[in-house]
Amino acid sequence: MSRQQIQTIYDRLFERFGPQHWWPGETPFEIIVGAILTQNTNWTNVEKAIGNLKKAGVLTPDKLHALDVGALAELIRPAGYFNIKAGRLKHFLDRLFERFEGQLDRLGALPADRLREELLSIKGIGPETADSIALYAFDKPVFVVDAYTGRILGRHGLLEPQAGYEEVRMLFESTLPRDVRLYNEYHALLVRLGKEHCKPKPQCAGCPLEDLPHTINWQEY
DNA sequence: GACCAGGCACATC
């Protein structure tokens, strides 16, 4: 995929949708919790769960760390997979207190590559969650890849069919300037496009990329 | 009722 194609897509999306003001969370910790809760889950469900955490007054590292995992699961029930995700939040907090004295600033002080390694070594935090935390909670220049990214690029023939997460991430990071604001906006715009036009069943009418080339069997992506 | 949602770990071949 060429630099020009990446630039064209960004320009089209920004012209159509404008700035997205991501991440939709007020503090680094809220962003981290949201990143874990939104795994394979609609954001509106995550909002309900985060609302429950706020209402219960436990949306801080100390309070969540002290909370019983069963009680945590009940609070985040609307986000789905609540038992799994309660464990994942606990795993993150255990690591934060074991190695960083419970202080997000100390975790965020790591350089980007070390931060990714640290996050990826926590059970329940995979590539997209780690990179979302790095970019949106700690302002590290890491490009976030998600299901929409692969689907959109695949349908336009801009990716090898077997491209993995790291390949796609490096494609963007090696093509774009190393700019946190740009990475922030680009990923958010791809999600916006995905929600409106690039679901498994495509809704191409009015899509800002409608006139761009598509692969032969693009609906299979 | 079917489909979808901003994944991940684990089992199996």
Place this chain on the structure above:
DNA sequence: GATGTGCATGGT
């Protein structure tokens, strides 16, 4: 190394 499965709620 690729592919399949469980995890679960809530909106369209």
